[in-house]
Amino acid sequence: MDKQLNSVKNQFKKEIPVSFTASDKQAVLQKINSSKPHKRSHILPSSLTAIVYAALLFAGFVVANDQLGLIEFGQEDTSEVTSPSTPPPEQDNLSGIPDEEEYSTYLEADDGPYQTFDPQTIEVGDVIGEMKVTDVKKHDSKIIVTFEGKKVLNGELSDEDVLMLMPDEKSLMNIPFAQNDIGGKIPFFFQDSEGFKKDLGIGKFSYAEGFNINVNEIRYTYSSAWSRIDLGGVNQLPFKFDSASKTTSDSIRLSDELLNIYSKYAKSLNDKLLKGLEPFDIFRMYFHTQNEGNSEVQYALYIKGDHSGTPSREEFFNDPFFAEDEITKENSKKLYQKLLKVKSFEEKEISDNETVIMFKLDESNSGAERAGFRLIKDPETGVWKVGWMSMQ
Known part of the structure; x- marks a missing residue:
């Protein structure tokens, strides 16, 4: 074993010098003196090295954090505890x-x-x-x-x-x-x-x-x-319990006098033509214009004002929400035909400026609920108009 070890050492010394002689020192000194300083042409290699080191460090941190759970990176806890006492x-x-x-x-x-x-x-x-x-x-x-x-x-x-x-x-x-x-x-x-x-x-x-x-x-x-x-x-x-009321057996169909007023109103939309008309008259005119499909007159008959709830003219005619499709128009015509068969209407006076017209669409059914139609007097003109969301 000792002979083999000595043989290896001798071979090592021959191939790789392990001593630093005087001549070696002199050669190194001459190399240093003959060398000239030079500038780096660019810093990209160093930058790449820094980036690589940073990436390696970050990857190592992520792995360690994943194992140890050191920091939570903005993860939201989506679990929800529910119980009978949890409010809406x-x-x-x-x-x-x-x-x-x-x-x-x-x-x-x-x-x-x-x-x-x-x-x-x-x-x-x-x-x-x-x-x-x-x-x-x-x-x-x-x-x-x-x-x-x-x-x-x-x-x-x-x-x-x-x-x-x-x-x-x-x-x-x-x-x-x-x-x-x-x-x-x-x-x-x-x-x-x-x-x-x-x-x-x-x-x-x-x-x-x-x-x-x-x-x-x-x-x-x-x-x-x-x-x-x-x-x-x-x-x-649809009405207060202490409201005054009166019953009318008039048909919803417009009389010749009302039809004449309606025709003039449909051309001018001048509210002065409605002055003196009763709530039931405006009620009849409203369903007449619905049956005709005249949305201009229908909108004109609505009460206006900041607190009326009625949409602006632009919204009513341009917003798809208020647009009536063919089914809605057909249902309006069917409702008009049913109203023609109603034999009596009751007017409930909610106040001096508000009235509800009560009626049963199916008078043969004693248990059928009555519908109501709300009308409001315009405080500025004194003219009765249809309340927005009038059917009750």
Whole structure:
């Protein structure tokens, strides 16, 4: 073994010098003295080297982070914990609803007495006014109380961004409110706003006043920061119970006198021609023009104004939302034929400036519900006009 090792060492020394002699030093010194400094032609090789090193370091960090879970790179936790007490999404972000502050209702402290409750102590089975508590849930900082019972509310509707009700002062006295909400503002929404509008035949509008609605459920969401009310089981009442009324057996078909007025009005659309006409006259003219398919006269007969809810002329005639297809036109003609068979109409006087024409399309059915048609007197001209969303 020693002989083999010595043999390897000797071979190594012959092929690769391992000593540094004086002549070697002299050769190196001459090489240094003869060398001239030179400039780098470019820095690309160094840059590439730096980039490669950086890439290698980043790759190594990613692998280590993946194994050790050091840092989360902006990943969102999409898991959602659901439970029976989780409120509907719209209740979690009141501030996300545009213009809710503008159309919220102010609960003036001096206007009472209000029907109030304590959200911290209220329990299922408690009765506030005429409404019974059927459910109480707590979710984070919110308390959600469900009341059931029949309530008739009167007020104004807004549909700027979401359908909201602004109850009048009398209605506010019949609604349960959390004690701490008195003196502040609270918005009234609808649990099924689209369904409510569909049932009433309501399309696109911004604001309308004078609505009476029947409410079967109130879902009250309370927190120290904000509260809201969502109305459920809603349908519209066509008139107030204490309204004066009169019955007419006149046909919906235009008389010769009315037909003459209508013909002149269709050419000029001058409201002065309608001066002195009764609500039932305008009612008949409206369905006559629908049967004819004259949208110009139909639009002219609608009440106008900032608070009427009626769309602008440009919207009515140019927005596809308001366009009537052939099926709609045909249904209007069928409705007119049914109205011709109605033998009596009842006029309900809601106020000095509002009347509802009540009728049954199927008079042979004693259990059939009556329909209503709303007309409003223009406060500037004194002329009766058709209310937007007139059918009730």
